Amino acid sequence: MTAHKLAAAAALLLAASACTDGRSQTRAVAVLVDVSGTYADRIPDVARIVRAGVLPGIRPGDTFLVVRIGEQSYADDALVKRVTLDERPSRANAQKLDLARELDRFAATQKRARYTDISGALLFASEHLKKTGAGHRAIVIFSDMREELPKGAKRTLEKDELAGTDVLAMNVKRLAADVNDPAAYRARLADWGKRLTDAGAASWKVVLDPEELAGTFTSEP
């Protein structure tokens, strides 16, 4: 009887292996960092928050990428770093340390951009995330969320562009105009929420506390 049960379990495992997505349990996280003039002063904070809040929660096998939000964020050079962590935890930890150092270098050497192409960065990150085949995808945006596109740039978020992707806005900077008129700030965020939800985002959330961000990535998907 036990032999039959073991055989049945083995058969189930084999059957499951034939029809299961091999990467469905992995996660892919894209961090979009605004380097425009209005947000550049926050970049050291961004590096610190990502180091302490996002990187510890990334697990072996997950994919992590950093995308610059600048003048042309849909361009290839917008990709600062893309790493898929090794399955072995010790190797993954070493990769995380490398990533942290890379972030520090990025924060120290980054030049200010004249425009803020958030949509382009979202499109760019979405493409990369989809290619990973990860079961859980997330985009973390560090920006003031005020988009300024260069002339001639057309950005359209399609209906399923961000399907199945959680989008978080972290450390959203309040501009001088926002301080004078909080309603404008809130309307801007609400507008982004609508745009992203229309683009199929699984969720949209504005995170104020770095601890909350850390909790989001530490928990299981």
Added chain:
Amino acid sequence: MRSLYIWPDNPVASLLVLFLVVQVVGYAARVPVHRGLRKLGAALGGALRLAGRWLRSASDELHRRNREVLLEAGRAEAEARLEREFTRLATTFTTELKEYPALHKRLDESVRRVDEDLKASALTPPEAPGWPEAVQAIAALPKAGDRTVQKVLDEIHKSAVASEKKALAEYRDATAKRHKILADMAPVWKTIKGALEQVQHAVTGTLGASSKIDGYMDRYEKIRRGEDAAERGLAAGSLNLFIISAFVVAVAAVGAYVNFHLIARPMSELVNSAGGSVAGLSVSKIAALVIVLMEVAAGIFVMESLGITHLFPKLSGLPVSRRRVIFLVALAGLFLLACVEASLAVLRENMSAADQALRMELAGQTSAAQQQVQAQLVDRIPVVGQAVLGFILPWILAMIAVPLEMLIETGRHVVGRGLGLLLRGAAVLLRICGHLVRHGTAVLAHVFDIVIVVPLQIERLVRGDAASSPSPVAPAALRNPTERTQPFQAPRR
């Protein structure tokens, strides 16, 4: 509704015409409608009743088979128990009876010694009869004047007194010797008492075993005769065992889960999971699962080769030497797996420390991270605890074979009984549905008659019959006289 109007501008006239048409058509179609409803009720009700009957018979068949299996299992168990008791009794007899000749010899020897001692103690010197009286008589003689006679009498008196003293001394010596002999008999009495106690113990044990065997035989006879009381007892025992073994297996499953999580993470350090995953589990997790399952399998083989469980009849039939080989191999495998788990548990603790240090370093607390690593190295208690847990859990998991066997043995009966009850419940439900359908069609026929009540009343007036118009398809002979007023008979069985 408006679409039914013949004259949309005149709904009253339209409805009136519609009503008349319905009355006429309904009255004309009354017979076939009643017949159709009756047939429909009979067909559906009959089908449901048949299905219910089939389910009932299936339930009875299942119950019968369950009963047979239960009694057979009970009979086999009773036989095995009787065999065990007979073997125990035979062993007792062999052991006790093997010692009995020596015991008997010792008892005989002791009795002989006691007999001799008794005889020896009985050999006492006879007391000189009448000496004290003679001495007293001589002493009491009056002093005569003859000195010679007086002297003779005194000498006789002295001699008599001396003889009396001597006899008394000899008597005392003899008594002392007898007492000594009797005192020497005490150890012999103790030996006899001990031997008799041994005999009593053996006899009591034998009688106890016999009475136990009588009880088992009585139960066995009841089972063999297939008595209901025996079946109920077996069923209750089976259910109790099922619940207990299910509980123990559930506890073991939780233990296996804990065990799995103890080794799943460190396995990712050893097994490369780049190949993807199976059923949502990474290769490293599957490897950990395999280790846990192998521990269970090794435990089952250990229990089988020890003869504690009988899940594999072929293993039970192997010679002892081969079973011993299987036992040693399974035990070695279990030990090896326990060692692997212990080392993985240590690795897990080290990985946790490394993660903690990394987290601190990423947060910019480099010195704190170094201190954390140092502290982890100094404080080895959690590491030792995890290692011990990792070593012990496989052995505990190995014990799952016993409750698993019980669960499988009793599960057949419990599941069969549950299925039987389910079938019986379904049968009752189907019969109720059959009744509802049959009587529902009868109600529909009445509703139909209510709709065409006008022509029916006209028919009654024309016929001059005070009674209501009977159903045109109702059977002539009604089984229940009270149903004579019913215009429609629900189809009967």
